[in-house]
Amino acid sequence: MPELLEVENCVLAYDDIPVVKQVSFALETGSIGCLLGPSGCGKTTLLRAIAGFELLRSGEIRLRGQVVSHSGWALPPEQRRVGMVFQDFALFPHLTVAGNIAFGLRHLSERERRTRVRELLELVGMPGYASVYPHQLSGGQQQRIAVARAIAPRPELLLLDEPFSSMDAELREQLAREVRAILKQEAITAILVTHDQYEAFAMADEIGVINQGRLMQWDSGYNLYHRPANRFVADFIGQGAIITGEVLNDQHVNSELGIIPGRIPEGCVPGCKVDLLVRPDDIQHDDESELQARVVEKAFRGAEFLYTLELHSGTRVLCFAPSHHDHAIGESIGIRMEIDHLVMFRQERQTAS
Amino acid sequence: MNSTTTQTVPATSSRQHWLSSGWRAGVLLVALIVALPVLTVFSFVFEPAGEVWRHLAATVLQDYVVNSLLLMLGVGAGTLLLGVSTAWVTTTCEFPGRRVFEWALLLPMAIPAYIIAYTYTGLLDFAGPVQTGLRELTGWGYGDYWFPQIRSLGGAVVMLSLVLYPYVYLLTRAAFLEQSVCVLEVSRTLGASPWRTFSRVALPLARPAVITGLSLALMETLADYGTVQYFGVDTFTTGIFRTWFGLGDPGAAAQLSALLMSFVFVLILLERWSRRQARYHHTTSRYRSLPRHRLRGWQLPVGVLVCLVPLLFGFLVPAGQLLAWALRTAPEMLGVEFLQLTWHSLILAGSAALIALLLGLFMAYGKRLHGNWLVQGAVRIAGMGYAVPGTVIAVGVMIPFAAFDNTLDGWMRAQFGVSTGLLLSGTLAALLFAYTVRFLAVSLQTVEAGLGKIRLSMDDAARSMGYRPGEVLRRVHMPIMRGSLLTAVLLVFVDVLKELPATLILRPFNFNTLAVRAYELASDERLADAASASLAIVLAGIIPVILLSRSIAHSRPGHA
Numbered sequence: 001m002p003e004l005l006e007v008e009n010c011v012l013a014y015d016d017i018p019v020v021k022q023v024s025f026a027l028e029t030g031s032i033g034c035l036l037g038p039s040g041c042g043k044t045t046l047l048r049a050i051a052g053f054e055l056l057r058s059g060e061i062r063l064r065g066q067v068v069s070h071s072g073w074a075l076p077p078e079q080r081r082v083g084m085v086f087q088d089f090a091l092f093p094h095l096t097v098a099g100n101i102a103f104g105l106r107h108l109s110e111r112e113r114r115t116r117v118r119e120l121l122e123l124v125g126m127p128g129y130a131s132v133y134p135h136q137l138s139g140g141q142q143q144r145i146a147v148a149r150a151i152a153p154r155p156e157l158l159l160l161d162e163p164f165s166s167m168d169a170e171l172r173e174q175l176a177r178e179v180r181a182i183l184k185q186e187a188i189t190a191i192l193v194t195h196d197q198y199e200a201f202a203m204a205d206e207i208g209v210i211n212q213g214r215l216m217q218w219d220s221g222y223n224l225y226h227r228p229a230n231r232f233v234a235d236f237i238g239q240g241a242i243i244t245g246e247v248l249n250d251q252h253v254n255s256e257l258g259i260i261p262g263r264i265p266e267g268c269v270p271g272c273k274v275d276l277l278v279r280p281d282d283i284q285h286d287d288e289s290e291l292q293a294r295v296v297e298k299a300f301r302g303a304e305f306l307y308t309l310e311l312h313s314g315t316r317v318l319c320f321a322p323s324h325h326d327h328a329i330g331e332s333i334g335i336r337m338e339i340d341h342l343v344m345f346r347q348e349r350q351t352a353s
Numbered sequence: 354m355n356s357t358t359t360q361t362v363p364a365t366s367s368r369q370h371w372l373s374s375g376w377r378a379g380v381l382l383v384a385l386i387v388a389l390p391v392l393t394v395f396s397f398v399f400e401p402a403g404e405v406w407r408h409l410a411a412t413v414l415q416d417y418v419v420n421s422l423l424l425m426l427g428v429g430a431g432t433l434l435l436g437v438s439t440a441w442v443t444t445t446c447e448f449p450g451r452r453v454f455e456w457a458l459l460l461p462m463a464i465p466a467y468i469i470a471y472t473y474t475g476l477l478d479f480a481g482p483v484q485t486g487l488r489e490l491t492g493w494g495y496g497d498y499w500f501p502q503i504r505s506l507g508g509a510v511v512m513l514s515l516v517l518y519p520y521v522y523l524l525t526r527a528a529f530l531e532q533s534v535c536v537l538e539v540s541r542t543l544g545a546s547p548w549r550t551f552s553r554v555a556l557p558l559a560r561p562a563v564i565t566g567l568s569l570a571l572m573e574t575l576a577d578y579g580t581v582q583y584f585g586v587d588t589f590t591t592g593i594f595r596t597w598f599g600l601g602d603p604g605a606a607a608q609l610s611a612l613l614m615s616f617v618f619v620l621i622l623l624e625r626w627s628r629r630q631a632r633y634h635h636t637t638s639r640y641r642s643l644p645r646h647r648l649r650g651w652q653l654p655v656g657v658l659v660c661l662v663p664l665l666f667g668f669l670v671p672a673g674q675l676l677a678w679a680l681r682t683a684p685e686m687l688g689v690e691f692l693q694l695t696w697h698s699l700i701l702a703g704s705a706a707l708i709a710l711l712l713g714l715f716m717a718y719g720k721r722l723h724g725n726w727l728v729q730g731a732v733r734i735a736g737m738g739y740a741v742p743g744t745v746i747a748v749g750v751m752i753p754f755a756a757f758d759n760t761l762d763g764w765m766r767a768q769f770g771v772s773t774g775l776l777l778s779g780t781l782a783a784l785l786f787a788y789t790v791r792f793l794a795v796s797l798q799t800v801e802a803g804l805g806k807i808r809l810s811m812d813d814a815a816r817s818m819g820y821r822p823g824e825v826l827r828r829v830h831m832p833i834m835r836g837s838l839l840t841a842v843l844l845v846f847v848d849v850l851k852e853l854p855a856t857l858i859l860r861p862f863n864f865n866t867l868a869v870r871a872y873e874l875a876s877d878e879r880l881a882d883a884a885s886a887s888l889a890i891v892l893a894g895i896i897p898v899i900l901l902s903r904s905i906a907h908s909r910p911g912h913a
Contacts, residue, residue: 051817077816084817090810094832103828104818153818 004029004189005050005157010059012045020046021213022059027157027191027206032183034192034204038236042213043193047159050191051084052077063156083155087162089146091134097121097145098130104153120148123182139166140175147179151188158183158190164199176202197221197237209233231275231345239306240279241317245344247272253344256311257283257291257335262342277343278317280306285321289334293317295327309335373723380719383712384731387738387790390749394614397607405602409592409609417592417609421616423506424513424581424588425571431514432570435663436521437556437563442659444529445551446652447645454660455526456902461667462519463894465851465868467579468887470512471875472671474583475678477503504584512584513574515667520573521566523901528562529555564627568620575616576742578854579872589613590744590854597858603752610745617740672891678884686885694886698866701781701856702849705788706796709845710838712789713796717804732797739794743787743855750787750859754778779861787855792848796841803837804830840904843896850893 003026012020019042027033035043048054050061052074061069063082068075083104091100098117105113121127124144134142143163150158163179164172180203183190194200200207201221208218209232217229228234231242245255247268253260255276268274285307293309296316300323307319307327319335327333402410443455461469477483477500484500487493502508532555540550578590589609597606648656679686712735720732738746754777762773777783807830815825853868860869867886874883 048813051813053813053816076821077813078819078821080817081819082817084814086810086814088808088810090808090814092811092814092829092833093806103815106819149814150817155817159817 003027004064005033005191006060006062006065007046007050008060008062010046010049010061011057012042012049012054013057014045018057019213020049023210023213023215024059025208025215025218027189029189030187031205032180032190032192032203034194034200034207035210036194036197036200036207036236037210039195041210043210044161046210047161047191047193049074050157051082051159052080081153081156083150083153083158085143085146085150085158085160085163087165089134089142091142091146091149093134096131096133097126097137100134100145101149101152103149116152120152123185124148140171143167143175144178147182151183151186156189158188160190160192162193162195164194164196172196172199173202179203209236211236225279226343228277228343234277234343234345238279239318240277241315242275243278243311243315243317244347245274245276247274253342256313256315257317257337260337260342261340262344265344265346268346273347274344275347277345280318280320282337282339282342283309283317283319284336284338285319285325286334286336289336291335292332293319293335294332295329298327298329307333309333376719376723377725377728380716380723380728380735381731383716384734387735387793389753390746390787390790391614391737391741393749393752394607394610394745397604398611400604400608402608403602403604405596405600405605406608408600409596409605413587413592416587417589420506420581420586421575421588421613424509424586425574427507427510428513428517428574429567429571431510432518432521433563433567435514435518436566436570437525438659439518439663440522440525440529441551442656444526445555445646446648446656448648448653448656450657450660454664456898457664457668458522458660459519459898459902460664460895461516462901463891463898464516464668464671465579465853465890465894466513466516466573466577467583467853467872467875468675468890469516469667469671470509470580470583471880471883472674472887473508473512474503475880476670476674477501506584506586509580509584509586512580513577515663517570517573518663518667520570521563524562524566524569525559528559532558561627561630565624568624568627572617572620572740575613575620576744576854578742578744578857583875589616590742593744593748594854594858597748603748603755606748607752610748613742614745617742621737621740672888675884675888675891678881679888682881683885686882691885694865694867694870695889697864698850698868701784701788701866702846705785705792705849706842706845708785708789709793709796710800710841712793713800713841714838716793716797717800720801721804721809736794736797738790738792741791743791743852744858746787746790747855747858750783750790750855751778754783754786779859781861781864784856784859784861787859788845788849788852791852791855792845795844795848799837799841799844800834803834803841806837807833840900843900847893847897851890 005027007026008024010020010023011018021042023046025033035046037043045054049056049069052069055074056069056071058071060067063080068080092103095103098121101117101120102113105116108116117130118127121130124147126141126144126148129137129141129145134145137145146163147160160179164175167175176199192200192203205220206218207221207224209216209224211232217224217233219227219229224233224237228237234240234242243255243257245253245260247264247270248254248259249270250264251261253262253264253274253276257278260276262276265274293311295307296310297308299306302323304320304323305325305327307321308316309319310316321327325333439454439458443451443458475481479495487498487500491498536558537550537554540554545553575589577588578594581588582591582594589612593606593609593613596602596609716732716735720728741749755775758773758775758778761776765771765773811829812825815829816822820828850866851868853872856866856869857872860866865873867889871883871886871890874880874886
């Protein structure tokens with residue numbers, strides 16, 4: 001199956017300051033991708049380049065195998081059949097909801113247009129709103145209309161620029177799942193830009209983590225969490241702590257938490273220092289265990305406590321414990337490693353020397 | 354070297370580049386032309402002081418400065434008193450007629466100061482209805498009683514305050530309405546009474562807006578020519594006229610203008626400063642309309658009176674007097690001459706409004722599409738003209754235009770023996786140029802406000818739905834902007850219709866407008882005959898008042 005979207009070695013810059021550096025990825029028809037990264041990492045710029053609003057310095061963007069952008073040239077956005085949902089929704093204030101949705105449907109006859117508008121209002125669950133003006137809608141409703149308007153002309157690719165950022169935190173994931181359901185139902189290929197990983201997990205099939213203009217990893221949410229390709233991804237996705245260990249043999253590392261199995265980074269010989277990524281679910285609370293750690297912080301999460309524990313060396317790790325294990329701050333509790341496989345990175349100090 | 358930075362620039366982006374730099378250059382050019390009168394006036398600061406200037410400095414200059422300052426002081430106090438009290442009563446109190454007062458209090462804006470000045474002169478002078486009535490009532494004769502002299506500095510203060518207080522009212526009222534109700538409720542929970550909440554929280558919060566309104570009113574005061582001239586109060590504007598036309602010294606007139614401009618700059622700085630303060634004064638964006646206090650007992654007549662007095666004396670009485678005069682004199686005044694005056698006024702105001710609109714669009718789009726710090730600075734300069742008194746603009750236009758005409762005429766005569774005469778000065782071109790300088794700000798502000806409603810993402814959204822840039826302009830920008838463009842045209846149109854000093858100086862020989870004719874007739878003490886033209890101007894002046902009150906009603910916070 002050919003890829004719908006191919007981004008190859010793309011470089012983008014503002015006034016000669018590069019903001020996107022040599023980014024490459026591809027997206028299959030029907031799947032939902034996500035560009036995830038901290039604000040200012042270049043993800044929105046890249047999305048705008050895919051839409052045709054920004055010129056590439058070098059590299060190439062292909063849609064269905066056809067080049068739509070190469071260095072210094074871009075097919076105008078109106079000729080790309082790429083829909084876009086904007087952060088501020090950009091609904092036209094002078095048009096009704098129906099007028100907004102029909103805006104991109106001028107190639108259709110009046111009757112077809114009306115049918116399509118009705119279809120979409122149904123799809124986003126707002127059938128009674130055709131003649132309402134945007135300012136009369138709530139934020140969540142505006143958002144749905146913005147999605148409906150963008151997918152009305154059946155674009156080959158839908159781009160969503162931080163579409164949930166103006167929503168309440170509780171609403172975001174729910175809306176993300178709703179929009180995902182709509183896109184899947186319509187078999188629309190889409191790319192989402194966000195800085196919120198839970199939004200990304202809720203919506204996307206494949207996620208690209210971007211930092212300072214570089215694509216750090218392009219993978220599923222599961223793999224980003226469990227098999228981060230580098231320390232940035234390990235830090236950025238999920239919670240966790242980094243502890244130091246020493247390679248024992250080609251499968252085991254010795255650390256403060258005991259001997260731990262894991263995949264040894266390439267080029268690491270026994271005796272080599274490594275950083276281990278320890279997730280809160282890797283450490284189990286066990287009163288029987290000899291391994292002790294002191295509680296320095298605790299946060300009640302309902303079903304469980306998230307403890308911040310300090311090991312003898314002063315290193316801190318996180319630990320989830322069922323909420324009936326209520327320990328006071330300062331108390332020492334027993335912990336046990338509950339892992340079959342740990343992510344580790346070669347220490348940077350070492351590679352530098 | 355990185356290969357990506359040495360890419361050759363392809364054709365599409367090079368065309369874009371030329372468009373962009375061409376547009377920027379155009380914006381800078383417009384700003385420069387708009388700044389020309391003020392630059393001209395200031396260039397004379399460095400000229401050695403001539404005989405006339407020394408004469409002025411020794412005799413009347415002190416009067417000009419003192420009178421202008423006293424006028425500003427008086428009008429400042431008057432507009433603050435009327436503007437803040439009416440704004441307070443209409444926003445925090447509930448009483449019968451409040452809704453009508455809310456917009457009716459803007460009506461005095463429709464009357465130019467010089468028109469209200471001679472209307473009250475007609476009402477209050479010895480032969481006027483007030484004194485005649487008083488004599489009939491009491492049986493007094495001439496010299497038996499004292500009556501305040503309206504044609505005085507004090508009279509000018511009252512006249513200007515009556516028509517300029519709406520600036521303070523408008524901005525103060527908006528500030529009260531925009532105040533977060535939370536802040537006011539916090540004050541109540543901390544144990545402050547409603548009155549104390551108003552004086553200690555609401556009023557200090559509104560201070561930046563009050564100062565902005567005040568500085569606008571004071572700019573108009575400094576720019577006034579008709580009132581002070583008619584009342585015989587020597588200020589800068591009358592001084593500039595006399596120096597140019599009486600003493601025949603453009604250089605000294607320009608130097609006086611520069612001095613006047615330095616007063617204006619202080620006001621501009623004051624206004625800018627208070628606007629900046631205003632930004633820090635907004636803490637939350639949660640609005641709810643203020644709970645109104647219902648006036649009862651003795652409070653009711655006091656509240657009504659606070660609103661009624663400015664409306665009565667600022668609009669109803671003078672407009673009624675004008676109407677009475679106009680009805681009496683209409684048969685003889687409404688002839689061919691009146692039609693011609695109206696035609697002249699309409700043509701001038703219409704052309705100026707169109708020019709201002711087109712330039713405003715050019716500048717505003719330049720800033721939106723190709724904005725950098727240079728373009729933004731240029732747009733800001735182009736918007737400063739509203740602060741420059743018409744008299745100063747006239748001087749600043751006349752001097753370079755006359756110099757150009759003389760130079761060209763001399764050169765043509767020397768080369769070809771043909772006299773080109775006056776090509777620019779004394780023509781409608783000079784007049785339209787002056788109007789553009791003064792009123793570009795009005796259209797620019799309105800166009801920018803309209804354009805601000807169209808977020809950049811809306812352009813992108815339309816593009817991504819298959820519309821070319823030209824179609825985006827037609828299908829998205831035009832429908833959203835239409836109201837703002839119409840407002841811009843109307844506002845400039847009415848401002849030009851009312852404008853007096855620049856028209857008086859720059860108009861072609863024997864070319865009269867409604868404003869000029871009304872002023873001339875009034876100066877000849879033919880007050881009743883001036884009423885028809887004045888009434889036409891006042892009626893036109895009501896248009897922007899309606900627009901303003903409508904936009905107030907629509908922009909009420911709390912209605913997302």
